[in-house]
Amino acid sequence: MAKNYVPTIGMEVHAQLRTRSKMFCSCSSSFGDPPNTHLCPVCLGLPGTLPMVNHQAVILGLRAARALSCTIHPIAQFARKNYFYPDLPKGYQISMYEHPVGSDGELEVIDSMADKRRMIGIERVHLEEDTAKLFHESEAGSLIDFNRAGVPLIEIVSRPDIVSAGEAVKYLKELRRLLRFLGISDANMDEGSFRCEVNVSVHPEDSEEFGTKVEIKNLNSFRAVERSIEYEIQRQTALYRTGSEVRQATMGWDEKTGVTVHQRYKEDAPEYRYFPEPDIPDLVFEGSLLDESTVDMADIPVNRIRSLIERFGVPPTSADLLVSGTGSPVDNPYFVADFFEEAVQNCGAQCTQTVNLMVGTVFEFVNRTGITLDQTDLTAKKLAMVTKMVMRDELSSTNAKAIVMKILEEGGKVKDIVMREGLVQVTDQDELTTLAKEIIEENEQAVESVRKGRENAIGALVGAAMKKSGGQADPKRLNELFREMLLKKR
Numbered sequence: 001m002a003k004n005y006v007p008t009i010g011m012e013v014h015a016q017l018r019t020r021s022k023m024f025c026s027c028s029s030s031f032g033d034p035p036n037t038h039l040c041p042v043c044l045g046l047p048g049t050l051p052m053v054n055h056q057a058v059i060l061g062l063r064a065a066r067a068l069s070c071t072i073h074p075i076a077q078f079a080r081k082n083y084f085y086p087d088l089p090k091g092y093q094i095s096m097y098e099h100p101v102g103s104d105g106e107l108e109v110i111d112s113m114a115d116k117r118r119m120i121g122i123e124r125v126h127l128e129e130d131t132a133k134l135f136h137e138s139e140a141g142s143l144i145d146f147n148r149a150g151v152p153l154i155e156i157v158s159r160p161d162i163v164s165a166g167e168a169v170k171y172l173k174e175l176r177r178l179l180r181f182l183g184i185s186d187a188n189m190d191e192g193s194f195r196c197e198v199n200v201s202v203h204p205e206d207s208e209e210f211g212t213k214v215e216i217k218n219l220n221s222f223r224a225v226e227r228s229i230e231y232e233i234q235r236q237t238a239l240y241r242t243g244s245e246v247r248q249a250t251m252g253w254d255e256k257t258g259v260t261v262h263q264r265y266k267e268d269a270p271e272y273r274y275f276p277e278p279d280i281p282d283l284v285f286e287g288s289l290l291d292e293s294t295v296d297m298a299d300i301p302v303n304r305i306r307s308l309i310e311r312f313g314v315p316p317t318s319a320d321l322l323v324s325g326t327g328s329p330v331d332n333p334y335f336v337a338d339f340f341e342e343a344v345q346n347c348g349a350q351c352t353q354t355v356n357l358m359v360g361t362v363f364e365f366v367n368r369t370g371i372t373l374d375q376t377d378l379t380a381k382k383l384a385m386v387t388k389m390v391m392r393d394e395l396s397s398t399n400a401k402a403i404v405m406k407i408l409e410e411g412g413k414v415k416d417i418v419m420r421e422g423l424v425q426v427t428d429q430d431e432l433t434t435l436a437k438e439i440i441e442e443n444e445q446a447v448e449s450v451r452k453g454r455e456n457a458i459g460a461l462v463g464a465a466m467k468k469s470g471g472q473a474d475p476k477r478l479n480e481l482f483r484e485m486l487l488k489k490r
Contacts, residue, residue: 005202005237008210009162009229013175014153015185016130016193017060023129023152024051024094024280031191035145043150045090050279053078057127057152058283060184061101062293064154065125067182067300070102075284076127078277086142087131089149095128097274099282107158107178108302109170110320117302120171121159128153133192148192154185160199160210165229169222172196177301180325181333189220198225200232202240211236212246216260219253228253232260304337312344312351318359327366327373336362336373339380346384353387353400361401365408377411378404385414396466396475435473436481439465450486458482 022029025042042049065072077099080092105122130151135143156175162168176194179185187194196219201211214232219225236246251260283289297303301323308319328335340358344351362373386403389395395403395418406417439461440447446464449457462478 003241004205005211005233005240006205007163007229007233008160008201008203009164009168010160010199011156011158011162011168011171012197012199013156013158013172014130014195015156015176015179015187017057017152017154018183018185019054019056019060019152021054022150023054023057023127024150027150029151031188031193033147035143035147038147043089044146051094051277053280053283054152058289059292060152061125061127061154062285062289063182063295064156064179064184065102065105066293066295067178067184067297068102068105068107068122068125068156070105070122070125072102072285072290073099074286075099075282076101077282078127078280079274080277081128082273085131086144087134087149089132089146093129093131094277094280095155096126100124100126101283101285107171107175109167109174110302110305110316111170118167120161123157123159125154125156128155160201165226165233168198168229169226172222172225174302177323177325181301182295182299189222192220195220196225198229198232200229200236201246202233202236204240211240212248214246214248214260215250216253217250217263224253224255227258228260231258235260299334304334308337308340312341314351314355318355321359321363322355326363329372329374332374339373339383342380343383343387346381347387347391353390353397354383356397357383357386357400357404361404362408365405376408378407382407382414389414389418393476396473398466433481435465435469436461436478436485439468440482440485447486450482455483455487458486 016029019029021027022038022043025040027038027040027043030038042051062072076096078094079097081095081097082092084091102125103123105125106119107122109118109120110116111118130148130153132144132146132149135145137143158171162171176187176189179187179194185193189195198216198219199213200216201213203209203211214236216228216232219228232251239246247265249265250263252263254261298307304323305316305319308314308322309316314322322337322340323334325333326336328337332338336358340351340354343354343358347354362378365371365376366373383404386395386400390397390400402421403414403417406412406421407414443461443464446457446460450461458479461482462475465473465478466475
């Protein structure tokens with residue numbers, strides 16, 4: 001009988017910190033400018049130059065480590081990571097080794113579909129500078145853009161706690177959301193400001209010993225991460241089952257063919273000859289540094305999701321959407337979640353209708369138009385007013401959505417739109433009774449099904465009545481009337 005193999009996955013994430021200048025000089029760290037326009041003797045590593053640490057980068061690195069519940073060490077130390085490659089203008093990279101910013105943290109990952117939570121361990125968080133960017137234009141040679149050299153990065157190394165490709169993507173998305181929401185990084189994968197490398201191994205499910213680790217580099221999308229991990233799990237499992245060896249190696253991902261591609265073997269850990277950076281004093285984390293890097297843990301996205309679930313009874317999937325940043329301006333990713341909470345508090349009641357309008361109408365508009373919620377005429381008070389009218393049976397749910405969409409698209413006051421469009425819900429008993437009788441006369445087949453005990457057919461009658469009334473009739477009362485007229489007479 002073939003053995004079952006289980007994967008072990010760890011992630012290394014590099015995120016560009018949200019600063020105006022580079023890590024050790026005043027050159028701009030902006031993206032997309034002409035090549036080799038953000039240069040100076042410091043970031044080019046010219047002789048006689050000295051680095052000066054970017055204060056804001058240190059604050060952001062500390063904030064990330066604290067948000068990830070890391071142990072913050074009293075002292076962090078920059079180190080030289082020595083290796084030769086054309087993208088290193090100094091011949092070494094300034095990073096951290098023995099004394100990172102923080103270690104032994106964790107990130108909570110919520111699976112909103114299954115309403116499950118998992119804690120993924122964080123091994124370390126440290127600061128470093130980015131390398132230059134290589135362009136392999138032709139066989140004749142490569143081009144180098146030094147704009148990126150020296151840009152401040154934070155590296156976040158997870159423990160090998162991830163157990164599937166799907167969970168790896170959830171971890172990355174949650175980490176990216178945390179960095180963006182706390183203003184630590186823009187984390188735009190298409191700009192290279194959020195990059196990851198994956199370490200994958202498999203081992204027999206009845207063994208506690210990990211298999212041989214394979215690293216996958218240059219993954220620039222969540223889709224690439226998921227597909228590459230799935231492929232590598234299958235590849236390694238197939239090798240073990242045929243008695244072959246899995247060798248420690250670095251692999252690349254070929255998106256077109258959907259396979260990992262061998263780059264080089266790694267018989268031993270690379271020897272980078274780390275030693276303390278002699279030109280930069282140790283970072284001492286005390287006083288103002290700790291004060292400036294304070295994190296309100298209530299603002300951590302997973303905690304905000306939990307708050308929506310526990311305080312307002314929002315379903316997990318909807319809570320995740322409300323804290324996704326969709327529809328929020330870039331400078332305030334919590335805008336939509338704050339908007340929702342204000343609307344619910346203005347309603348003074350349960351949030352079901354508000355959730356439905358946000359998820360089913362507001363997000364539909366935002367996704368279709370690309371317009372953020374703050375750019376529309378819809379306010380939390382207007383949304384609360386619509387919700388109250390639904391709760392008082394003055395509006396149907398369908399018409400409530402139509403009103404919210406009108407405000408999003410054209411603006412206006414709720415009452416003006418209701419009156420202009422004639423959307424007030426009909427609740428008059430005599431009018432509804434007359435409508436129900438007409439529908440019964442016009443739908444003999446559905447009526448017969450109801451009388452034979454098929455109560456689901458009442459829905460067809462209610463639908464027909466709603467259509468005839470232009471969506472203005474009270475569907476709850478119609479349902480009751482059809483039951484009274486057709487079922488109680490049997």
